[in-house]
Amino acid sequence: MSSASDSVRASGRRPVTPRAHPGKAYHHGDLRAALLCSARTLLEEQSIAALGLRAITRHAGVSQTAAIPHFGNLTGLLSALATVGYEDLADALTPALPQGAHAAGMAYVRFAIRNPGLFTLMFRSDAIDRKEPDLAAASAQTSAMLTRLIGSLEGPRSSQTRAGTRAALWGKVHGLAVLAVDGLLEPLLTFDGEEMSLDELIADALR
Amino acid sequence: MSSASDSVRASGRRPVTPRAHPGKAYHHGDLRAALLCSARTLLEEQSIAALGLRAITRHAGVSQTAAIPHFGNLTGLLSALATVGYEDLADALTPALPQGAHAAGMAYVRFAIRNPGLFTLMFRSDAIDRKEPDLAAASAQTSAMLTRLIGSLEGPRSSQTRAGTRAALWGKVHGLAVLAVDGLLEPLLTFDGEEMSLDELIADALR
DNA sequence: GATTTAAACTTAACACTGTTAAGAATGATC
DNA sequence: GATCATTCTTAACAGTGTTAAGTTTAAATC
Numbered sequence: 001m002s003s004a005s006d007s008v009r010a011s012g013r014r015p016v017t018p019r020a021h022p023g024k025a026y027h028h029g030d031l032r033a034a035l036l037c038s039a040r041t042l043l044e045e046q047s048i049a050a051l052g053l054r055a056i057t058r059h060a061g062v063s064q065t066a067a068i069p070h071f072g073n074l075t076g077l078l079s080a081l082a083t084v085g086y087e088d089l090a091d092a093l094t095p096a097l098p099q100g101a102h103a104a105g106m107a108y109v110r111f112a113i114r115n116p117g118l119f120t121l122m123f124r125s126d127a128i129d130r131k132e133p134d135l136a137a138a139s140a141q142t143s144a145m146l147t148r149l150i151g152s153l154e155g156p157r158s159s160q161t162r163a164g165t166r167a168a169l170w171g172k173v174h175g176l177a178v179l180a181v182d183g184l185l186e187p188l189l190t191f192d193g194e195e196m197s198l199d200e201l202i203a204d205a206l207r
Numbered sequence: 208m209s210s211a212s213d214s215v216r217a218s219g220r221r222p223v224t225p226r227a228h229p230g231k232a233y234h235h236g237d238l239r240a241a242l243l244c245s246a247r248t249l250l251e252e253q254s255i256a257a258l259g260l261r262a263i264t265r266h267a268g269v270s271q272t273a274a275i276p277h278f279g280n281l282t283g284l285l286s287a288l289a290t291v292g293y294e295d296l297a298d299a300l301t302p303a304l305p306q307g308a309h310a311a312g313m314a315y316v317r318f319a320i321r322n323p324g325l326f327t328l329m330f331r332s333d334a335i336d337r338k339e340p341d342l343a344a345a346s347a348q349t350s351a352m353l354t355r356l357i358g359s360l361e362g363p364r365s366s367q368t369r370a371g372t373r374a375a376l377w378g379k380v381h382g383l384a385v386l387a388v389d390g391l392l393e394p395l396l397t398f399d400g401e402e403m404s405l406d407e408l409i410a411d412a413l414r
Numbered sequence: 415g416a417t418t419t420a421a422a423c424t425t426a427a428c429a430c431t432g433t434t435a436a437g438a439a440t441g442a443t444c
Numbered sequence: 445g446a447t448c449a450t451t452c453t454t455a456a457c458a459g460t461g462t463t464a465a466g467t468t469t470a471a472a473t474c
Contacts, residue, residue: 063424159398164411175382191366204371
């Protein structure tokens with residue numbers, strides 16, 4: 001279980017300025033990471049609609065435009081947050097990959113359920129910029145893990161059916177994740193008065 | 208192929224005021240339908256981000272707040288548009304259902320690809336209000352079609368595995384639709400210089 | 415070590431948004 | 445024909461992202 005604060009990573013390529021007067025200086029020290037942390041907190045504690053530039057900077061205790069030097073604009077900030085999301089997703093997938101497709105699929109969906117806001121943001125193509133290099137790299141890395149998984153599954157196939165298999169697996173897993181996050185699978189949990197957990201349903205669907 | 212204008216339906220429960228002076232009167236006549244049509248045009252010709260109350264009314268040639276009496280607020284308008292989307296999706300699914308799961312899945316994904324903006328809106332839980340009765344009804348109707356499809360597929364099963372099967376099918380189909388609309392399947396279309404169409408890939412993945 | 419330069423951060427303003435309130439125009443009802 | 449409810453407009457409010465200009469600090473250069 002990764003909290004919002006500890007999983008926001010270091011500031012990426014830009015070297016972090018060592019802060020001389022921690023927390024109080026005019027120069028914040030690591031405002032970039034602090035803003036990402038505030039954004040992630042707002043995202044999970046409230047909603048994706050609460051992710052405004054002013055709301056984030058207000059939560060971090062800085063002025064309205066303090067994010068501009070670090071991210072350029074709101075899209076830049078959200079893209080950086082989505083990048084964190086792809087990195088965290090890769091971390092969640094890594095230990096499950098050698099256990100096969102079922103375990104990997106469960107890890108994917110569970111990540112979405114545990115980080116619903118972040119997962120949603122990662123696929124909001126109109127709120128983020130997929131051409132941002134960091135984001136493109138993190139996204140491609142996650143994608144590559146899926147490719148390796150498919151490649152390790154069975155014997156030799158044509159590359160065409162491999163593409164189909166890959167789309168089928170990713171589609172199934174991603175669809176279940178999206179539907180679960182949106183609460184659209186809940187009507188399926190009750191039948192004739194009996195209940196089943198969301199995790200059970202997904203494990204069932206992934207067989 | 209359904210164009211944006213002809214597929215916006217009549218105004219729903221609210222009886223349409225017969226227009227005395229078509230197009231020129233102070234009372235528009237069927238502003239509700241006209242606004243939905245403008246919204247759908249903006250949605251598909253531009254993007255989901257262009258769906259503002261002012262942009263829609265501007266496109267329809269009325270004042271900024273003319274949509275309020277009909278929809279209450281922006282969420283109401285977008286929910287009504289999503290309702291149209293679920294109705295259109297049901298129409299697209301109906302002829303394919305008797306042909307089995309593969310045909311139904313293809314119809315689902317093709318609908319998404321042909322109406323990317325509308326399909327995206329239909330699953331934007333923070334932009335629409337799923338408790339709106341019309342929307343809930345239209346959405347439930349689509350869901351019921353899926354249930355009937357699963358029920359007609361094979362012999363008797365426990366209701367538990369039926370829920371799993373249903374989640375698996377819906378998840379796979381929905382995931383492929385979402386990924387296709389976001390352009391995330393395109394990297395899978397090329398292998399060793401050879402190309403394959405998106406439709407082929409999806410047909411492959413749905414087997 | 416002093417000076418210059420570059421970056422972070424703040425304040426103020428602009429154009430834009432959704433929503434509300436009040437008023438004018440119209441169709442429906444009695 | 446008078447009343448009433450609805451539709452639609454205008455005006456205003458609080459909020460947003462972004463830009464420009466100015467201030468404060470850290471780093472770089474001499």
